[in-house]
Amino acid sequence: KIDPLQVFKRVKKHKKNNDVTEIETLKEEILDDYTPCIHINWVKEGITQKTVNKFQLGYSFRRQRIIIPVRYWLTGELIGITGRTMVENFEEFDIPKYFAIKPYTKSNNLYGLYENYESIQRSGYVIVQESEKSVHKRHSRLDETCVAVGCHDVSDEQARILIGLNVEEIVICFDNDVDINHIRYTCEKFYHIRKVSYMYDKWELLKPKCSPADATNKIYEFLFKYRFIYDANEHNEYIKSLQALKD
Numbered sequence: 001k002i003d004p005l006q007v008f009k010r011v012k013k014h015k016k017n018n019d020v021t022e023i024e025t026l027k028e029e030i031l032d033d034y035t036p037c038i039h040i041n042w043v044k045e046g047i048t049q050k051t052v053n054k055f056q057l058g059y060s061f062r063r064q065r066i067i068i069p070v071r072y073w074l075t076g077e078l079i080g081i082t083g084r085t086m087v088e089n090f091e092e093f094d095i096p097k098y099f100a101i102k103p104y105t106k107s108n109n110l111y112g113l114y115e116n117y118e119s120i121q122r123s124g125y126v127i128v129q130e131s132e133k134s135v136h137k138r139h140s141r142l143d144e145t146c147v148a149v150g151c152h153d154v155s156d157e158q159a160r161i162l163i164g165l166n167v168e169e170i171v172i173c174f175d176n177d178v179d180i181n182h183i184r185y186t187c188e189k190f191y192h193i194r195k196v197s198y199m200y201d202k203w204e205l206l207k208p209k210c211s212p213a214d215a216t217n218k219i220y221e222f223l224f225k226y227r228f229i230y231d232a233n234e235h236n237e238y239i240k241s242l243q244a245l246k247d
Helices: 006-013 028-033 040-046 049-055 114-122 131-140 156-164 180-188 217-225 232-246
Strands: 058-060 065-071 076-085 096-104 126-128 147-148 168-171 195-198
Touching: 028 076, 049 131, 065 096, 076 131, 114 126, 114 131, 114 147, 126 131, 131 147, 168 180, 180 195, 180 232
Parallel strands: 126 147, 126 168, 168 195
Antiparallel strands: 058 065, 065 076, 076 096
16 A cells, blocks of 8 residues: 655655754865866866856865865855866876865755755756766856756755755756666655656767766757656656566
8 A cells, every 4th residue: 555654754764863953164264275266177168257256166286176165055154175186097096086175974965056046946946966067067058957966876865955945846967877777766766745857868969977967058958858757657667677676
């Protein structure tokens, strides 16, 4: 039998030790240690000065990293700093692509939500990306509807925040190397609670391991227009995939 309270139980379920009422904040002056600009490679990729200013992006010459301040989604307080390496062939040197210069709990926050909140409310939908850079790229193309989870997993707390936005639709937009069953698993967090959909490159328009945000605006808008609504059929496909794993 169907439990009519199941959808509410899924929203309520979370660990007490992840209580987000106690947020450690940083002093704004810490950003003065970094140059208020970005690496030329990001400029070539289309990230504009307007985006640099809004998200207060910077650069550390000593670390050779783009500096990404992270603000608490509700109040805008500075809670962390992430550095994105600009060293070429960083994998060969065992250098992490992203590094927490000032660590924070990613699973309790959504990057870009504080900055894009008003636009998301006006648009009536929110697009969930993986990386902070995807938020920057879309903002530079005048799209202020994106947030980032910092990986390709939406935590219970992040799901609660997204549901709490009370927008008409939540759109999952992960990189094209993420398995379709994992995308459906993510959509399950919102199924029967909010309208949820996902962008998926079944036409192979994107380069390997790329986000739709890395593509041209034309391709991105095409993928957005033909996004997949997570309905009963999609839900059944996900259930079938689970059964196949059991078999």
